[in-house]
Amino acid sequence: MKRAMIAAAVLVLLGERAAAAPPSHARPERIMSLKVCTDELLLDLVPTSRIASITFLSREPASLRVWPQGARIPVNHNTAEEILAVHPDLILTDTLTPPALKPLLAKTGARVVEVPPAENFAQIRANVRLVARAVGEEKKGEVLIARMDSELAELKAHRPRGAPSVAEWGEGGYVPGTGGLFDALLRAAGARNIEKRRFRYYDVESLLAARPDFLVYGDTYAGTASLRADQDLHPALLARYRGRRITYRVLYGCGVPEAVEGARQIQNGIRGARP
Secondary structure (H helix, E strand, C coil): CHHHHHHHHHHHHHHHHHHCCCCCCCCCCCEEECCHHHHHHHHHHCCHHHEEEEEHHHHCHHHHCCCHHHHHCCEECCCHHHHHHHCCCEEEEECCCCCCCHHHHHHCCCEEEEECCCCCHHHHHHHHHHHHHHHCCHHHHHHHHHHHHHHHHHHHHCCCCCCCEEEECCCCCEEECCCCHHHHHHHHHCCEECCCCCEEECCHHHHHHHCCCEEEEECCCCCCCCHHHHHHCCHHHHHHCCCCEEEECCHHHCCCHHHHHHHHHHHHHHHCCCC
16 A cells, blocks of 8 residues: 555656746756666767766766766666656656656656667667767767778788688676677677587586687676686686686676777687687
C-alpha cells in the first residue's frame, strides 16, 4: 500500500513537471543520460554546460581517459528520483530501459531518445546521427563520422597479410564470436575471429587447442585483481603467447566512434608482433 502511494505521488509530480516542460522543438539545454554508452555519445557532441547528468560509470578511469570532462558533470544511477531532481529536457537511454521506468520517463515532459546497441560501424554511424539530431549538433555528428571513416580507410590500407586468427581473452573464459562489435573491430584490423558462433565459453585447455595466432585483452578493468584475472593470465597462455598478447581499448563494449581506436591497437599489435 505504501509503495503504491509513493508511486502515485511520483506520477503526480511528474505530471506537474510535464506541464512546465519546454517545447519539444527547443534545443535541449539540460540533457540527462541514463546509460554509459549514451554518456559517451553525449560527451562527444555537446559541451558540459548542456549536460545535466551522466551515469556513475563515466567517472571510472576507463571513461575519464577518453572523456576527462565527465569528471565535472553530476552523475546518476538510473533512478526515478534522480530524474525528478534533475528536471531534464532530453533523456538519452538505451532500448533496454526497465518497463516500470518507461511511464515515469514519459511523464517528465522531457523528450526521451532510446539509442539501440551498435555492433558494427554502420550502426555506430546511425547512432551518432540519431543522438546528434536529438541534441541539435548534426554537424558535429558528421565530423565524428568522417573522422572514424578516415581511420577505417587507413586501417584497410595497412591490413596484415593472411588475416591472422584472434581470440579475445580476458573475460573469464567468455570469447565473443561473430556478429558483435569485437568481430567488427577484428575485421577492420584485418584479422579473423576464431569463434564462428555468437559467443562461447572456453577453458584454458580448449583455448590452447583452438590455437589462435593472437590473444587480445580488453583494458577496461586491466590491473584489477580477481580470480577471473588469474585464469586470464594462466602461465600456459603466457608462455605460448609471449609477444603475441595484445591489449586494446574496450570502452565498455559501447558502439561509439572511438571504438575504431580499438581496431587500430589490435592491428598495431599484430604488425609489431615478435616472430
